[in-house]
Amino acid sequence: MAHRLMRAVRDQRMGWLAAGLVGVVVLALFFPAASGRGVFSFGDILSLHYPERAAYERALAAGELPLWSPDVMAGYPLLAEGQFSPLYPPSYLLHLLLPTELALNGFVILHFAWAGVGMYLLARGLKLSHAASVLSALTYMLGGFCVAHLNHLNIVAIAAWLPAFYLAARTAALRLRGGWRGAFRPLAATVACWAAILLIGHPQMAMLSLLIVAAGMVAQAVAPEDDAALEHPRRSGAAARTIAALAVVALLGAAQAAAQLLPTWELTRLSQRAGGLDPDFFASFSLHPAYLLLLFSPFPLGDPYPAISVEVVGYVGIVPLMLAAVAILGGRRRGALFWGAMALVSLLLALGRWNPLYILLLRVPVLNWFRVPARYLYGFGFAMAVLSGLGYDALAQRARASLRADAATLWPWAAAAAGSVAAVAGARALGAEGMYAVWRWLPLGLAVGGALAVGWLWRGCRPATAWLGACAALVTLDLLAFAATFGFSYNATEPREAFVAEPRVAAFLAADAGEEPYRVYTYEEIVPVPPVMRESLYPNLSMLHGINALGGNLPLTLTRYAEYMAEPTPRKLDLLNVRYLLIPQVLPVDEASEFYDLEDPFAPTLVGRHVTFAGLRVRSVVVESYVSHSVDLADGVVAAEVVLLDRDAERARLPLRIGLDTAEWAYPRSDVRANIRHSRPGIARAWPARSGFPPENHEGYVYRAEYALAEAVSVTALEVLPRELPRAYIRVERVILIDENGEPHLLAHLIGEGDHTLAYRSEDVAIYRNNDALPRAYLVHRARPLAERPALLAALADPAYDLRSEVLLAEGDGLDVVAPAGDEVQVTLYESSRVELRARSEAEGYLVLADAYYPGWEATVDGQPVPIREANGYVRAVRLAAGEHEVVFRYRPASFRWGAAVSLAAVALLLVGAWRVRRSGV
Incomplete structure (x- = not known):
């Protein structure tokens, strides 16, 4: 009895020591994040987890759960997406007690430590020694699967x-x-x-x-x-x-x-996941057989980003591979065969498309919902961690005659502690390039050292305790070096101050937009660097600042949203209250990149284009434009010509002259002002800008030129031809044709494009204001039911559809009454899960709320429940009688x-x- 009690006390003491070692290793490895000076920020952390968790924390601060977010995809059931673990108790406590970025760090560190402690406890449950259990814990916690998937x-x-x-x-x-x-x-x-x-x-x-x-x-x-x-x-x-x-x-x-x-x-x-995945998508991110070499050398190219995806990294260490082989081939425990089979099956499944039998999983319910076969490396890493411990104990047993009772426990612990400090300190001293250089030869050194230690123990040679300690030290050095090197790439931290800094664009939007609700939409032609992502509110990042957005990039994308946005058009943006279009900027190094930076896909520049439209009798023309790279040009230089055509016949040619009709957009910037050779003509609009090197704040200008024709001419086409400047350096933003009755006609509307004008420009983002955007809520008095979705989407794209006076319904009653004057809709409350409106009209109509239609939303009109109809292919509408009404939408x-x-x-x-x-x- 006394012996059992003593053993229990010793086991408990060793257990606490193991937990302490795991904690020391984790804190040493992640010290910048643990100290709060740095924040994990790479990949999915910045683009998914941080925004979702920021929305989560705001909801908790308001005393509610984030059931719905209006900040992505025109509204989304955020809690249902679930990847930010909203109902998971540790997540709840971390975000209740800490700022979002520190809670995120804590979430990572806590679970790395729990992975190590949990594996230690499992290994002890499998009757492994304390030293072998620690070795299994380190192999699992610091192995390729956990480390590579940190983000x-x-x-x-x-x-x-x-x-x-x-x-x-x-x-x-x-x-x-x-x-x-x-x-x-x-x-x-x-x-x-x-x-x-x-x-x-x-x-x-x-x-x-x-x-x-x-x-x-x-x-x-x-x-x-x-x-x-x-x-x-x-x-x-x-x-x-x-x-x-x-x-x-x-x-x-x-x-x-x-x-x-x-x-x-x-x-x-x-x-989109409801119908399963197509075979190609199902097998995406398969483990190519060539990537099996990563099991022996994890950094063959130096920095793994971006050539090597984290999904294919299954490194578990050189010595653990040897120990696993010992467990399977030379161990006496039949459990090793089970773990070996798990490792082998997991590896075969991870091959995905390179395994001819893998495609059969498409017929297995639930499993056919998931892509990324390489994630079966999960089972491989788990099994290898157990096998490494089994192999370690197998070697200890072969040398048992030469061991004292506790030596096999004490030496490896000391070796592991020393190895962890040495590996992390050495990695930080060497830096990224130094560690990548070390990894060119480190696998060979580990293989030689491991082979000597394992071979010596296999033969039962003395001193066995020293060789067991050498095994533990090699494993710790190997895995800490691997994890620390990953910390220079995918697992790098960013200074906390930079990570949480408010983007300048948020202040601009707050000042420019006023009190009325609005949305932004970020054009995703490129995947920019993180600072540009932040400033351009790249999809999902709008959640960081509570800014409503149409875009979004979440794993579970609504089918209706994907269909609606499959071919985005200016009219679709208008319908969804998109008042600002954001275009991420690249560093302009030539004409092509300069052109791309400002190209609005929904209102392309007119320079270099020939456009046609219904005929007009035109008496005068207004052109709003600006140029760049023009500091050295003098007054009168013709930058471009606007040509008016009637079919193929030229009717007028209007020169855009530097200093008279147009000018350098950054005219007030200090370096431009000091050197510019041309005058500043009349300004159509001024907007805040930030440019130059180093960047400085200044105004940007769009200039206005008006041309009176000698007589009214028939115009059915127009083109803008660049002359003394390349096309990339000329922007014709608006052309207004004034007919013989004095009525203005915006060319963008005549050719079915958006009226978008530049409102803000910096080195990171260009923002266009959509002057055609509909309000968040409005009344219409014509409704057309179209139950077939393809027919509804086709009608939505038809230029004859008047989106400002008619709504298309997926179900419900049609309506066609004369629209009265003086309709009023006011948004009196707009919260994540509740919207209150006041509407007044002299005629029956539909109140359209440009928020996503989704089950769980309920509506009342003057306190009485009413059905919500899916409108315009994606949003909500309720029918109202004539008069004044209080309308409430609630998400329950x-x-x-x-x-x-x-x-x-x-x-x-x-x-x-x-x-x-x-x-x-x-």
Whole structure:
């Protein structure tokens, strides 16, 4: 009894020491983030997780959950998307207590530590020594899968839970060998782990975790991997009990997470994923056989970005590979064969398209929803971590005669601690290029050192404790060097001040837009560098600042949105209240890049184009334009000519002269003002700008020139021809044709393009103001039902459709009444999940709210419920009688309410079960 008590105390002490070592390693590796000086910012963190978590934190500060966000895709069920883990308790606590960027850091660090501690506990549960368990923990925590996927926060979080999930399930399977008695506690722990994994919000990784655990439970019930099964002799029906328990775990865990799962299921059914994936997309990011070389040398090209995707990195270390081979080939535990089979099957599945049998998974429900076969490296990394520990103990057992009782434990711990400090400090001293250079030879050095240590131990040579310590030190040095080197690439941190800095564009929009709701749309022709992404409010980043946007890039894209935006047009932007178009800037180094920087795809420059339209009798012409790269040009130089045509006959030729009709756009900038050789003509518009080197704030100008014709001429076409300046350096923003009655006709409208005018320009973004944008809410008095979606989208694209006076309905009654004068609509409250409006009209009509149509939105008119109709292919409308009305839209998704009820019931059921078990003493 005393011996068992002493052993338990020693095990507990060693367990705390292991947890402390894991914490030291994690803090040393991620010190910039742990100290708060840096923030993880690469890839999905900046473009997905940080924006979603910022919206989450704002909602928590307001005392609510982020059920809906108006800041992406004209409205989106954000909680249903779930990748920011909104209902996962650690996520909730971190964001309740810390600013978003620190909560994000904490989420990463917490789960890396939990991955290590969990694997240590699993290895101890598998009867590995303390030293071998630490080695398994480091191999899993610092191996390629977790480290490479750091910017996929929820993937790392789920990976962190897998060891604990597996341990709880394994313990339950052992207890179930002898019957149901005594199995409640491990089964309850298994359910809790499964519910946590589901709440983290990555369905693919959750399913892979369940598959791994299910395989382990069944194998443990049928053929246990070690002598622990002797404590639980097998009785008949063990396999059936295990399968039944597995089903109960899956269902009860899913029930506990129902508040997340039901909204996600609803969104999935309405998303592009609903019909499964096409074969090419399904097999995208397969592990090409050539990438197997990364298992031996993870940085063959130096910086892995962007040539090597994080999805194909499965590095687990050189020495762990050797130890895994020892476990499989020379170990005495049959469990090694199970783990070896898991590693092999996972590797074969990761090959994806390069495995001819992989395509069969397209026929497997649920699994056919997910792409990226390389993520099966998850199972490979998990199995290799266990195998490395098994191999380490196998070597220790071969040399047992030469070991003292605790030497195999104490030496490797010291070696691991010293190795972690040396690896991280050395990596930081060498820097990125230095570490990439080191990795050209480091795999060879590790292979030689590992082969010597493993070979020496295999032969049972002395001093065994030193060689075991050498193995541990080599593993730690290897994996810390790998993880630290990744920290110069995909896992780099950004100074906190720069990361959280408010973009200048946010201040501009706040000042320019006024009080009325508006949307922005960012043109995605390029994927710019992060500073440009921030300033251009690249899709999803609008959520950081509470700015409503039409664009968005989320894994579950609504089918209706994808169809609507498959061919974006100026009219579609108008319908969705897009008042600003943002174009990310590239560094202009030639005419092509200069031209691209300012090219508005919905209102292209007229320079170099020939456009036709319905005939007009034109008496005068107004041209609004500006030029660049013109400082050295004198007054009178003809930059371009505007040619008026009637069919093919030329009617007039209007010169755009430098200094008289147009001029340098950055005229007030200090360097331009000091050297410019031409005058400044009349200004049509001035707007805030930032340019030059170094950049300075100044105004930008668009200039106005008016040409009176000798007599009215018939015009059916127009072209703008560049003359003394290249096309890229001339911008004709507007042409207004004034007919013989004095009525102005905007050329952009005549040719079916948008009236967009430059409103802001910096080195990072150009912003065009859409002068045609409809308000967020408005009244129409004509409605046309079109139940067939292709017909509705075709009607929407028809130039004859008057979007300002008619609405197209997917269902509901048509309407055609004379529009009265004086319609009024006022948005009195606009919140994420509630919109209040006041509308007044002298005639019956439809109130159109240009927010996304989605299940769960309810509407009342003067307190009475009314149906919401899908309008114009994507937005909402309600029918109003003549008069003044108070209209309220509220988002109350039944999927969340039912899910929350199921979750509470499942948690209550588990608590009642725990109470009964405790009372019965089982």
